[in-house]
Amino acid sequence: MKVTDTTQIIQLDMTKLFRLKVPEGKLRKEFIEKLRLMPEVLYAEENGTVAPLAVPSDTDYGSQWSLNNPVNPGADIHAEAAWDIFTGNPNNIIAIIDGGADINHEDLNAKIAEADTGFGWDGHGIHVAGIAAAESNNTQGISGVDWQARILAKRIDNLSDDADTYQAIIDAVNFSPNVRVLNHSWGTLFSNQAPGRYSTTIAQAFAYAYKANRVSVAAMGNHQITHNGTISYPAGFNNVIAVGSTNDEDIIATSSVQGANIDIAAPGVGILSTFTGGGYSFQSGTSMASPHVAGIASLLKGYRPNLANDDIENIIKISADKVGNDPYLNGFNNVMGHGRVNAAEALTLLQQNTLNQFTATGGTVASSTGNYSNVFYATSGLAPGTYIVKRHEVTKAVTFPSSFCDIVGAWGRGVGSIGYSVASPNYGEGFCEVIPGTQTSTGATLRTYVYQMYNVLGQSLGYYPTTPANVTFAYTVLGKTNTFAISGPDSFCDNAANYSVSNIPEAGTTINWTATGNTTFSGSTTGNTVTIVNNTLEQIVLTATIVTCGVTHTITKNILVGMPPVAAITGDQFATTGVLYGCFIQEYPEATAYEWFVTNGDATVYHDNTNWIDVMFEHDGYYIIQVKISTPCGDVWSEKLYVNVSEENQFRTITYSSFPNPVDSEITIQKIITRNKKRIKQIVQKNLALFC
Amino acid sequence: MKTFTLTILIFLQSLVCFAQRDPSREILIFFKEGVTLITKPVNGKLVKTATIKSNELKTKLQKAGIEESMLEIAMPRFKQADT
Structure with a gap:
């Protein structure tokens, strides 16, 4: 159990994961079927490896059209307008889970936070890293989407299996809390190299990253033609931003996998980026689309560090351009997801709106299922395993603060929510969503799920993760707030x-x-x-x-x-000839000018155009000081201040004395003014009561 | 010369190690009970290894054609504290 971002993360104890080598002549399927029948086995699955999701391309599209498209203006991620708002936060680290990076590349070396030694997959990871966060605005090479973020290059190309891949992802998350975004331009393969192998082991690593409030971005895969309809993993895991690939005409690439699990599309055809040998190359594939989104996610997190991972995903979706040839239903289609990313619009949404994160506790059961079995792997206080459950849909209507108007969007956040989704197996991720169609300008209805669990004897084990009355809904509202x-x-x-x-x-x-x-x-x-x-x-x-x-x-x-009364000039009534003297008047509402007048004798004025004046009187006598204040309503005059000016005033002293001393219940204070040792004035205040 | 010889040996050893692994012939199994880890000396070094604690499970596995020697820890570096 690790504490990250104040959240306690529950994960399976993976020391109980074992590798079984199947003897020659035997099929894995036979063993898996037998193992799954054993109550001691939580899960058994085929082991495997992963592969990059790029396709070779020798098409020359010129330089980085994906950032700024000169041929088809707008068919890009709108990077230049985004950089006008924000270029990144150097504290952020993007983990490139891939084939490694070239730490000596001129356009990467200053951005590497840490890198595994060497690189494989023919430089695939170098290319991906450069798209997300190459050194930028440095008069050489290319520009990354995030100019400031650093790169953690984690190699999985040289690992033996899913268990190692799990460990690599966990290590990347744990490398630093600043690893905000993880990019996965790869996919799992079956032993016959076909795509679409679900790995429970790797899925748990993604659940860990999600629970640690990190953003995981993954490529949809490039097998649309060869394996139409096959979901690629990790793009198919829950809580991953799955990215398809577009060309420079805002059309989905023919190879880019389509399906209900796609979240977003980004440029991925003929993308120029860093490559082996210190050079650059054009590559194509959803592998190249994914780091564009990872870079944007990093920009958003850098711009507003308080954003949760679900906030970032939703802002990216909301801000996407609905391009392509296919109609969108409620802002979505299976080809482009929520559309092609628009980095400028995403940052603008944050710049011009207020994003508030809320939590609400307690809900009511809106519906319940009958009993069925569900697998739970990481629930606090519950041994991992399959349980008989009754699932309860728990809802709560919330009202947005009255200061909100012009709502851009509202969505639930898993991190911070106490309530589960309907997924099985359930890896312990929190879940909260705005029920589609319930959002208005003043509120929405939220939904999560709790499970009433029973053991094999039918005895109730209680509600997990909590009772309906104790669920926590974490949700976010983005919109304009009233600042009338x-x-x-x-x-x-x-x-x-x-x-x-x-x-x-x-x-x-x-x-x-x-x-x-x-x-x-x-x-x-x-x-x-x-x-x-x-x-x-x-x-x-x-x-x-x-x-x-x-x-x-x-x-x-x-x-x-009307005209408010003018305050009296504040200043000493005594001054010394030839010594600088100052006085002032309280600032007058709406005053446009102050003009001071010193009369009844020669004087040198040093400052007189504000509500205070410095003056030196030339000789003894009574001087008169007055100020004229100009206002939109006309001129107003102050009362006159009479100043007794004398050379002897330099010998004037003011002392205070009190008696009795020490004092008991009353005190008398005397103010004594003397000039040339002659007492000229005495002010006496008596009978001051003491309240100590 | 010694260094060169050692390098060659390490290289050959690594080839042998990689040659022994073929994930396409492997299964990952998560045992929720019945299996425990012990530390025992192997070639002069202490290594963690899996042991089937439960005789009942041992019998079931044997019936399925799985000997204890066929199992190995998938994630020897894993520490619960890291997650």
Whole structure:
């Protein structure tokens, strides 16, 4: 059990995984069938290897059209517009689970966080790594999708089997919490090299990555022509972003596997990237499409580090361009998934909207199944195995905060949810979804599942992972939030002023205005802008009542009407001839200029164009200081400040004395002003009560 | 010369090791019970190896044509603490 991102991850104890070599002349299938009948065996499956998902290509498409397509503008991932918003976070690491990378390549070496020694698969991993995160904007070679992220190059090409692949993925996740994204441009193979072998062992490694809040991106595979309808793994595992390949005309590649498990499409035909020998090459395949998505996922995580893995997947889907030749039903089809990725739009959605993550606890059972068997591998407090279960659909209606309007999307997050999906085997991943069709501008209905379990004797073992009343729904809302404000002057003189509400989120919003005091409205009291009239010196409150998205908001603004009184000048009434003297006046609302006047004698003014003045008096006498303040309503004058100026004031001192000392219940404080040792003024305050 | 000879030997040994493995002839089995791990000396080194603890399971496996010697630990580096 490892603690990652404050989540405790439950995984099977894989020391109990054994490898069995089948004797010559025997078939694996025979052994597997016998083993699966044994109650001591949790699972038995064919072992195997994995292979890269690239197809050779000698087609020259020019340089990196996938980032910026000069021939068919827009048929790319919109990288340049994305980089205008964000180029990446150097703390992020993208794990390239592949054939290794060339740590000496001029366009990769500075980006390698760590790499297994050497490389295989004919440089496949080098090519994939460069697409996701080659050194960029460095006047050489190519650009990666994420300019800043570093690369963890984990080799699986030289591993012997699925158990090793499991360990490699676990090691990549555990390399650092900064391994935010893992790219998998490979697939499992049957022993006859056919695609589509499901591996329970490898699937558990992907579940581990998901529970650790990492994003796993995988290639859909290139066997659409040879094995139409065959799901490739890991693209077919739950909680993996499965990526198909498009060409430079935004059409799906003919070899790119199609099916219900596809999530997204990205450029993958004739892609230029880093290669062996320090060079570059064009490669094609869903292997090349996948790292485009991994790079975008890393950009999003870098831009908003608080994003959960499901947040990133959903933003990538929502922001995708619905291109290609096939119609989309509810934003999806089996050819392109949710469309071709658009990095700029994904970042823009985050830039221009607010993303809030919420949790809600407790739900009600909406439906229940009859008893059936389900396999559980990683449930806290429950031994791994097959159980008789009754599954309960648990739902909860949630209301979005009233500040939300113009909802872009809402979705559930597995990480943070306490509730399972309907998957079997269940690897212990949390699950929460917005029930399709329930999302409105003000809320949605969430769904998860809990299992009432029974042993073989029919005795109840309780609810897992928890009871319906204790489930936790983790969900995210992306949209514009209301940041209404009343725009207009903080004060006006004695006639009228215009006010309006800024940041109105959508059409159909209604606004009603009211105001306190002797205020009247010139014209309508509804609409975005009003004119208020008031000829009285007073403080008023202007109120706008806004109804938008079915929610009522009330915002106010305090306004000073007329000319407020001018405060007195603050300054000493004594000054010394030839010594710099300063005084000031409290800032006046809406003041546009301050003009100071020093009269009754010669003086040198050093600063007088703000609400304070520095002046040096030339000779003894009583000087008069006054300030004229310009406002939109006209000029106002301060009271005069009389200053006693004398050379002898330099000998003026102020002392304070108190008695009795020590004090008991009362104290008398004396302020004594002396000049040339002669007491000229005495201020006495008596009988101050003490409250200690 | 010694170094060269040693390198050749390691190379040949690695070829033999890889030659012994063929995942297409293997099965991965997760035993939820009946099998335990023990540490025992092999060629002067302590290695973890699987032992069928349960006689009942041993019998079942033998009936299925599986001898204990045919089993080996799939993930010798695995540590529960890492997950």
